[in-house]
Amino acid sequence: MSQAIAQWMDSMVRLGRLFRQTFTSVLKGSLRRRRSQLIVQMYEIGNKSVLFITATLSILGMISVFQVLKQVEKIVPDFSMIGPAFIQMMIREFGPTITGLMIATRVGSGIAAEVGSMVVTEQVDALRMSNAKPVDYLVAPRFVACGIQTMMLSIYGVVVGVIAGSITAYVFWNISFGMFLRFDLVQWGDVVSGLLKALAYGFTIPIVASQAGLETKGGSEGVGAATTRAVVNASFAVVILDLLLSGFSYLVLYG
Amino acid sequence: MIVFQDIYKRFGKKEVLRGVSLNVPKGKIQYIIGTSGAGKSVLTKHLVGLIRPDKGRVLFDGRDITDCTEQEYFEVRRRVATVFQHATLFDSMTMAENVALPLRKHRGCKQKEALERAMEFLKQVQMADYAHRYPSDVGDGLRKRVAIARALTMEPEVVIFDEPTTGIDPLAAANVDQLMRHLSEQMTVTSIVISHDLRSIFRVADRVAMLYKGRVLLEGTPEEFRNTTNPVVRQFINGDAEGPMEFPGVGR
Numbered sequence: 001m002s003q004a005i006a007q008w009m010d011s012m013v014r015l016g017r018l019f020r021q022t023f024t025s026v027l028k029g030s031l032r033r034r035r036s037q038l039i040v041q042m043y044e045i046g047n048k049s050v051l052f053i054t055a056t057l058s059i060l061g062m063i064s065v066f067q068v069l070k071q072v073e074k075i076v077p078d079f080s081m082i083g084p085a086f087i088q089m090m091i092r093e094f095g096p097t098i099t100g101l102m103i104a105t106r107v108g109s110g111i112a113a114e115v116g117s118m119v120v121t122e123q124v125d126a127l128r129m130s131n132a133k134p135v136d137y138l139v140a141p142r143f144v145a146c147g148i149q150t151m152m153l154s155i156y157g158v159v160v161g162v163i164a165g166s167i168t169a170y171v172f173w174n175i176s177f178g179m180f181l182r183f184d185l186v187q188w189g190d191v192v193s194g195l196l197k198a199l200a201y202g203f204t205i206p207i208v209a210s211q212a213g214l215e216t217k218g219g220s221e222g223v224g225a226a227t228t229r230a231v232v233n234a235s236f237a238v239v240i241l242d243l244l245l246s247g248f249s250y251l252v253l254y255g
Numbered sequence: 256m257i258v259f260q261d262i263y264k265r266f267g268k269k270e271v272l273r274g275v276s277l278n279v280p281k282g283k284i285q286y287i288i289g290t291s292g293a294g295k296s297v298l299t300k301h302l303v304g305l306i307r308p309d310k311g312r313v314l315f316d317g318r319d320i321t322d323c324t325e326q327e328y329f330e331v332r333r334r335v336a337t338v339f340q341h342a343t344l345f346d347s348m349t350m351a352e353n354v355a356l357p358l359r360k361h362r363g364c365k366q367k368e369a370l371e372r373a374m375e376f377l378k379q380v381q382m383a384d385y386a387h388r389y390p391s392d393v394g395d396g397l398r399k400r401v402a403i404a405r406a407l408t409m410e411p412e413v414v415i416f417d418e419p420t421t422g423i424d425p426l427a428a429a430n431v432d433q434l435m436r437h438l439s440e441q442m443t444v445t446s447i448v449i450s451h452d453l454r455s456i457f458r459v460a461d462r463v464a465m466l467y468k469g470r471v472l473l474e475g476t477p478e479e480f481r482n483t484t485n486p487v488v489r490q491f492i493n494g495d496a497e498g499p500m501e502f503p504g505v506g507r
Contacts, residue, residue, distance in 0.1 A: 037347065040347075121341045121343060122339040122340065122341055122343045123341075123343045123345060125300070125305050125337075125339065125343070126337070126339055126343035126344075126345075127345075128305060128325075128332070129303060129305070129332050129336070129337050129357075130356045130357040130360050130361070130405075131329050131332060131333070131357065131360035131361045132356065132360045217266065217267075
């Protein structure tokens with residue numbers, strides 16, 4: 001047990017170190033000469049996730065609204081606040097967190113597999129031999145690209161989920177779009193909390209996945225293990241960050 | 256002169272090196288042979304700090320470099336080039352950009368100047384026509400040539416060749432042998448070559464060391480290897496399936 005805790009602590013220290021190195025690399029302007037890499041990564045992480053996020057968030061929006069209305073109609077006949085409450089939850093919680101979890105699986109696995117393959121084929125060693133820092137070339141572009149795109153996709157995910165929810169409410173309960181699509185309950189704190197979460201997930205996922213990739217050992221088996229580790233750790237990181245940032249939001253943003 | 260002194264290295268439960276000691280003379284071609292998993296690549300990576308030993312010392316030109324920081328190893332890596340087993344060209348860069356990378360990073364050359372010089376090195380390995388192609392466009396043999404060009408850009412004092420002739424045709428392999436001989440004789444470059452290619456070993460090696468069970472089993476000239484009575488070395492050189500040799504991971 002104590003050994004497992006020591007290993008976990010050690011891995012947290014390494015994660016913190018990689019985060020610091022990446023942040024320093026970005027601040028030092030390592031991406032200035034790698035703008036094309038940044039654009040490629042933004043396309044890979046963001047554009048290629050659009051369909052995935054559209055499908056996931058719209059289905060989630062439909063199911064959530066359907067389930068809530070089904071329960072509410074048993075208690076009260078008034079559906080007027082369902083839309084505003086749903087929109088608030090999407091902005092504050094579901095939009096960024098579900099998007100974060102989806103990015104953790106799709107992007108996290110991709111980053112770990114790509115970096116892990118570079119490790120086992122000695123490309124990372126070759127970078128170090130060329131006096132180039134692997135963090136500058138491999139982690140920094142993914143870090144910035146994922147941070148920006150997760151935020152964009154979260155905003156998009158909220159829009160998609162809310163539209164899907166409002167259509168469900170209209171089709172099954174004849175709730176008008178005017179009644180559903182109201183922002184009465186949304187406060188600035190909800191928007192800030194949602195964006196903060198999206199940004200935190202977006203910056204954490206590539207670090208966790210890159211660490212898994214950079215620590216790959218062995219051949220293709222090692223790459224498989226690194227990919228699994230990346231998805232599990234990145235998803236777990238999203239959940240833990242959600243807990244921490246939700247707590248922070250309730251204490252600070254909502255007073 | 257490169258000295259590996261009593262090097263131990265363990266990865267998890269697997270002890271790869273168990274006290275390897277080896278002296279590599281300056282300007283010579285030193286082959287390191289052994290079965291797959293014997294720790295040949297692991298040993299050479301200690302020289303450039305890609306792997307740090309659990310125990311033992313590494314000396315380069317009389318200086319103990321074992322405890323150098325990553326920053327301090329840049330100086331060593333400027334003098335010691337590596338041609339990796341998988342060629343390790345970066346997929347996102349053209350051949351010319353790959354060769355230019357060490358020039359930009361180690362020498363601080365501007366991109367244009369680095370690319371011009373990269374072209375000269377590509378010409379040396381007959382790859383100038385492929386300068387603007389990507390590594391994925393060509394086969395292993397051609398990629399390896401570009402990797403050699405990249406290693407030579409820094410005009411190194413030592414070149415580590417990790418299985419340089421594996422996966423390439425016999426003529427290209429002979430070219431690589433010739434290049435190593437040229438580097439050694441004309442430019443006093445020390446070559447450390449990891450190889451299973453026996454034909455190549457007996458053609459160009461000055462010294463040969465065989466790693467077995469994490470230690471140096473035999474070190475000497477190719478002639479000494481040819482005439483040895485050690486049954487394990489004989490089995491390896493003759494390529495016999497039956498014999499006293501134990502393979503890594505078996506029987507542990």
